[in-house]
Amino acid sequence: MTSSNARSSSIPRHYHRLTRLERFTVTDAVHLKLKLQAVDAALSRVSEKDCDQVDVSALLDACQSRPFHETVYVNDSEQFYLLVKSISRPDLIPDVYVSAYSAVLQGRPYLNEYKVSDFRKGVDPTFSEIRPLLAQIDAQCETNLETAFGKLETRVKPLPFLQLPAELRLLTYSHLLPREAHLALIYQPHREHKTPRIRLDVLRTNQQVHDEVAQYFYEKRTLFLVAARDKASQTLSNNYLSRFYDMVATMNPKTRHFFKKLEIQVSYLSGQTITLKRYPSISFVADPMRDLFALLPQVQTLVIAFGPTPFIAGENWGIIREKLETVYWLIDCVPPSIDVRWDLTRAFTSRFKVDEGPLRRIVAKRGTVHMGESVSSQLASQRKSLLFERP
Known part of the structure; x- marks a missing residue:
């Protein structure tokens, strides 16, 4: 990340x-x-x-x-x-x-x-x-x-660009703002992933162009974020999750309505520390994950994926346990109207023998398995394809 x-x-x-x-x-x-x-x-x-x-x-x-x-x-x-x-x-x-x-x-x-x-x-x-x-x-x-x-x-002449067909305007936006299938908050799904450079100057043209560009840029994209929780430190857990809540809260309400698909990558808090609020104007919330879902009323699908479990001597079992506890807590926060999909591609590490039973029971209780659907899985697949295509 x-x-x-x-x-x-x-x-x-x-x-x-x-x-x-x-x-x-x-x-x-x-x-x-x-x-x-x-x-x-x-x-x-x-x-x-x-x-x-x-x-x-x-x-x-x-x-x-x-x-x-x-x-x-x-x-x-x-x-x-x-x-x-x-x-x-x-x-x-x-x-x-x-x-x-x-x-x-x-x-x-x-x-x-x-x-x-x-x-x-x-x-x-x-x-x-x-x-x-x-x-x-x-x-x-x-x-x-x-x-x-x-x-x-009333003297201002109509912008000639707006006289073009909508298809040509959309093509122009795609050149200025190349967009990926996902929009990541704070952390990318993979450490090696580089986002395309974009130019936001077009948003300042006028209100109509701004609205068209915003719809093009945000609609049909997966909003990606990372979740982690440690039962032993609720203060640190809420501080970490509030970073994502605050970023969503600063978005224009119209922008938030474009998101219909959310992906949460389950991670761990090892190495994290409490940080100052980046957006002091956003009020403190006691339950940032539940409140985050409230800010995204149009979300219909939630993909739950898993980040890698690194080899850290003496800490691996603790990280695996923390991830499982995060899953228990997370699924309880998800509104019942949302379709939950699980990508278990990286849920179980091959380096350790892990009891898969608890996680399998959670999946069976809420949602269905869709291997390879997560953003992280798709990016990994694309990366492998590029490596094989190299001469």
Whole structure:
């Protein structure tokens, strides 16, 4: 099992620590409110007939910060702070708005540009993050930014790509995003397996393309994860399983509905340690596996497979026992509506004489055996085929 996550070399090692030093405050919200009102005032001076003559430089000037030595206060600034603080870099909302406004002014779709202009403050926001809040921003700032943008948006020309037949668009997506039959969370089924490189830029094109790409990329794929549990350490067990739960919980609910098949590879906790939550915004759950199934209501089929049992002197029997205990616990978590399929290809190691009776009884009680159906078995078969084909 190998982790599929790596930190980009362009991001400082202490990036998350740096962002905490530059937190957005109520005072910042006051300045932001004044900047948004200045942008709105600049727009309101232009009549609807003369909107082609909007001076973008004047809008950009309105985005400039007020001197921080000024003492200012605007009514209801605390409420405004609570509204915008969830956005990354709220201080850039005026600049991003003006950039999007300038694009539609020229008849072009606005671009969600993902960048980090200041590592001390975090990732810059996109207009798609800001737009759902425009109506509330207008209500609190007494502005008309949403209306002003909406009037111009009718000028945007339809994207020529969307005039192509759906089959050609799908072919384009397949070239940009080569997809495997499975999508692995954290660990791949095999240590040697390398995932294809993908380009996600296409998701930023517009909402229709985003939805089409998401459906192509996630639909009819097997969601793969690893499960392990040690009765002697419930804290470690829940911490390990919560890593997978948290990743699923961060997915868009629409994305989670695409998954109809789940594969769980039974493993062991030897060598694992308790780690900090990767997604602090996800609330703690006492039973991560049951809650994970609740997050995936469309899952119809569960494939249960087994990871290899390595030769570790003095620990093998403990690992085998731990896997069996994990199976007992796991099958009790599976909703009765789900069809359970067992791939026992690697369930029993040839190095040790293991009593197969307990596992066979579990299989007979819930589910059916489908040898070779698991992702790990299929990848192993493909790997063998490639080795035999080599000259």
